[in-house]
Amino acid sequence: MNPAVVIFAIQSAVKLGQKTYDVLVDSTQAKPLLLPVGDLAGSIAQADAIAFFDRPENQALVDPGGPYAGFDGKDLVEAYRTIQKLTEELNGSPEDAVAIISGLHEFEQQKKEFGPRPAWQRILGTIVEIGVDYFVANPPAMGKNSAAQQIVEEFLVGIQDIPFAEGKPTDIVGGTLEAGLRALGDNANLISNDDRVHVLLGGVTASLYNELQGADGDLGELQRREDLFKRITASIIRGGAGAVAQNADLFIRGDKPATVAVRSTLTQMLEGVRDQEHLFSNDALEALFRTALTATADNAPLFTDRKFVQAIIRSTVIALTGPEGSELFPAAVVATITQTALQTVGENTATLVDPAHPERQIIADAVVAIAHGLATDLAGTGSVKDLLSTPHIVALAESVFAEVAKHPEQLIAGVDNDARRTVLTQVIASVAMSLGDRPGTLVNGATFGELTHTVLTITLKNRDKLLDLQSPDPRTNLVFKTLVALASEAGSGRDSRRLLDREVFLATATRVLRAVSDDFDPNQPVGPGLVGEAMAAALVLATGTLRHRINGGNLPLLTDGLLRPALLGELRLADSQAVEATALQLLRAA
Numbered sequence: 001m002n003p004a005v006v007i008f009a010i011q012s013a014v015k016l017g018q019k020t021y022d023v024l025v026d027s028t029q030a031k032p033l034l035l036p037v038g039d040l041a042g043s044i045a046q047a048d049a050i051a052f053f054d055r056p057e058n059q060a061l062v063d064p065g066g067p068y069a070g071f072d073g074k075d076l077v078e079a080y081r082t083i084q085k086l087t088e089e090l091n092g093s094p095e096d097a098v099a100i101i102s103g104l105h106e107f108e109q110q111k112k113e114f115g116p117r118p119a120w121q122r123i124l125g126t127i128v129e130i131g132v133d134y135f136v137a138n139p140p141a142m143g144k145n146s147a148a149q150q151i152v153e154e155f156l157v158g159i160q161d162i163p164f165a166e167g168k169p170t171d172i173v174g175g176t177l178e179a180g181l182r183a184l185g186d187n188a189n190l191i192s193n194d195d196r197v198h199v200l201l202g203g204v205t206a207s208l209y210n211e212l213q214g215a216d217g218d219l220g221e222l223q224r225r226e227d228l229f230k231r232i233t234a235s236i237i238r239g240g241a242g243a244v245a246q247n248a249d250l251f252i253r254g255d256k257p258a259t260v261a262v263r264s265t266l267t268q269m270l271e272g273v274r275d276q277e278h279l280f281s282n283d284a285l286e287a288l289f290r291t292a293l294t295a296t297a298d299n300a301p302l303f304t305d306r307k308f309v310q311a312i313i314r315s316t317v318i319a320l321t322g323p324e325g326s327e328l329f330p331a332a333v334v335a336t337i338t339q340t341a342l343q344t345v346g347e348n349t350a351t352l353v354d355p356a357h358p359e360r361q362i363i364a365d366a367v368v369a370i371a372h373g374l375a376t377d378l379a380g381t382g383s384v385k386d387l388l389s390t391p392h393i394v395a396l397a398e399s400v401f402a403e404v405a406k407h408p409e410q411l412i413a414g415v416d417n418d419a420r421r422t423v424l425t426q427v428i429a430s431v432a433m434s435l436g437d438r439p440g441t442l443v444n445g446a447t448f449g450e451l452t453h454t455v456l457t458i459t460l461k462n463r464d465k466l467l468d469l470q471s472p473d474p475r476t477n478l479v480f481k482t483l484v485a486l487a488s489e490a491g492s493g494r495d496s497r498r499l500l501d502r503e504v505f506l507a508t509a510t511r512v513l514r515a516v517s518d519d520f521d522p523n524q525p526v527g528p529g530l531v532g533e534a535m536a537a538a539l540v541l542a543t544g545t546l547r548h549r550i551n552g553g554n555l556p557l558l559t560d561g562l563l564r565p566a567l568l569g570e571l572r573l574a575d576s577q578a579v580e581a582t583a584l585q586l587l588r589a590a
Helices: 003-016 018-025 046-054 073-090 094-112 118-137 147-158 171-184 194-213 219-246 255-272 282-298 300-306 308-321 331-347 362-373 390-406 408-412 423-434 445-460 478-490 502-519 529-542 555-567 576-589
Strands: none
Touching: 003 018, 003 073, 003 094, 003 118, 003 147, 046 073, 073 094, 094 118, 118 147, 118 171, 147 171, 147 194, 171 194, 171 219, 194 219, 194 255, 219 255, 219 282, 255 282, 255 300, 255 308, 282 300, 282 308, 282 331, 300 308, 308 331, 308 362, 331 362, 331 390, 362 390, 362 408, 362 423, 390 408, 390 445, 408 423, 408 445, 423 445, 423 478, 445 478, 445 502, 478 502, 478 529, 502 529, 502 555, 529 555, 529 576, 555 576
């Protein structure tokens, strides 16, 4: 298949007008490239026709293999009349008409070469038809070396190795070319390399063609897939273009591995979202394919051959939409969190992928852990979930995924395979339950996410002290006891100046939890009650003798500074004079 010949056929059809072009290339005519194309006034002498074809520049038309080979007499006159008519329609010279007839003849010969493969004859006709429609609607795209012309040419190169068969759905070829022209026709900057164009378009076409064949004769399923591809193909091509333009390394191994990578990645993505496509907008699928192809480019030997993309997407979607996940994650976040999950795995394969067990999806386990941690049976009835808007849920998931990528074994491994007794679940549940029945007085959606991340990072450094994983009940955790002491004191009414806004509560909780992690000795008779006492002492000073020295900015530091010596037995919080003296030292140092 010569792309230049096909491009010429498209350009000729645009110049001539579709009806004239159809006559010239209609292979059902007994003598194609002849008539009817309209009559000229007057008659043409046979001698004039013979003289025209005897010219050296025109002899190829009647030589063996030419469009008018073997013509004589009346037929030769009719051929000459055709050339004259085309010259008139083109407002040009006979040379222009001769060039078009010769080029279209070459196109017809190329189509005939696919005689044993009639599917390819239809495909070539479809490509020309789509090209004509596009270039008629976009005349500037006819320019030499235009992005649209490049797309058509490279599309032809990209699909040559696809084994199209008669009786199989081939409409996907036209649909993919149309989508490619829509997506890239005026965006040549998305792909600056010809090889990348045909690798992308060829890989996408092969994947979608195989998907249609996978309908296994089920007309309903075939129609469903065709409708889906009409909706998403342009978005997929845009997403793929963005990925391949930014990942040149994917192509240094040659066309075939790159095409396989594109085809395999798209096939896996489509399988991953199977039956849940309604949760993914066109923009979401564009972003997901870009992420998936980037992940494949970064991990080509692993991701191309083992269906990891499919496993990651599928398991994450199931976790988000399953019984536990659907209680927390609205449909609106499924696409974004799935993309984030795939990106996280792609960037952290060493910790998140086990090549021997692709079915083990740690990132999906993290989704389940988040859902468990905020479920009523662990988080209590405080309605923390009501504080979380869609962006807050996405931000929480992103934060958790980042930590899971660093510490998967520590965060996800459950005691006795109990998903409720993982570090991740227990931390989230401890934070949520500690905030009580009115969590909105202490945090909003954003600060809840920040507090959870902070507690998670602190707990990871001392989890055996701060968590009790022998019980699924968060109330047995020192993390919970510390935070609930702070929350209780914050709601005690002692803060008459209202210093403990949400940001100050977050800062205080961060400092206090670190102090407990560092200095609390569970074998000493003093218990977590010291946390509440330290905050109470700080609030008493803030409303009393040191009112003018304490504010929301230094209250967290003061609470921390009183708690640490108390935990070490160096300060009695009941001794008001000692507490005030310690506070003054802390404030001066600050």
